[in-house]
Amino acid sequence: AAAGILAREATGARLEAINFDVVELADIERPPSGLVRLTAGSDRRIAHKALTMTARATHSFGLIWIDSIAALMPEGEDGIDLPERSVLARALGLDHKPGALQPQLSPENVVIVGLRHADPAEARVLKDSRVSAFTMTDIDAMGMRDLMHEAIRIATSGTQGFHVSYSPQVTEFAGWEAGSGGITVRETHQAMEAIALSGGLLSMDVSGLTSGLQPRIAIDTVNFVMSAFGKRIL
Structure with missing residues (x-):
């Protein structure tokens, strides 16, 4: 479904129009270096796959997690599959299970933007994790422009660059309950x-x-991707 949406919106052709050479990776498990990779999926577990690819292609990177949730929910002892709400906890090694992306990804270089839902247990993990989080209250107080300057500073401090993870649920679209109260x-x-x-x-x-x-x-959502890749009005 994700691939179909990207194809329907001519994402590849639009990226080529702003001077990107678009290639589809035959082996996404072993990505070559020097590419800006775009990955899409049905739920947040795609983020762990994408972060794993980035960790294999670079020695240090930050993360800007633009989402309504932190995905730091502690997992149960006998959980096997990765729960969607625990994706970031797994990537940062906070659940002490295989799949951690250290030393390439450090909590000090992770920034959550647009947080508006946190379970009490998840909030405790967040406070102890050294991850930076900007809630909707912070966005209202700082404004998105200044907040993003700070988020980028954190994500790039001592790293080669950063990964961006975006969920549409962080954005308030008219008449869409899932994004209600968001940016x-x-x-x-x-x-x-x-x-x-x-x-x-x-x-x-x-x-x-x-x-x-x-x-x-x-x-x-595809228009947001285009903005992240540098599309301008003029």
Whole structure:
């Protein structure tokens, strides 16, 4: 479904129009270096796959997690499959299970932008994790432009660049309950434009691209990707 949405919105052709050479990786498990990788999937577990690829291609990178949740929920002792709400905990090694991406990804270089939901247990993990988190209250107080400058500073401190993980649920689309209370469409574009201007983007993943996603939201989501990759009005 995610591939179909990207194809329907002519994502590859649009990237080529802004001077990217677009290739489809035959072996995504062993990505070559020097590429800006775009990965998409139906839920946040795609982020762990994308982060794993980035860890294999670089020795140090940061993460800007633009999402309504932190995905730091502690896992049960006998859980086998990776729960969607525990993706970031797994990547940072906080659940002490295989799949941690250290030393390439350090909590000090991870920034959550747009947080508006946190279970009490998850909030405790976040406070102890050394991960930086900007909630909706922070965005209201700082403004997206200044907040993203700080987020990029954190993600690039001592790293080769950063990965961006985006979930449409962080954005408030008119009439869509899943994004209610989130950042605006314009603020989302501001965040992506700041990412493009920084020149630090190594890779990006987009979750939530399912067959049931409203077409207008899918269109806007692909437009956000284009902003992150540097598309401008003029």
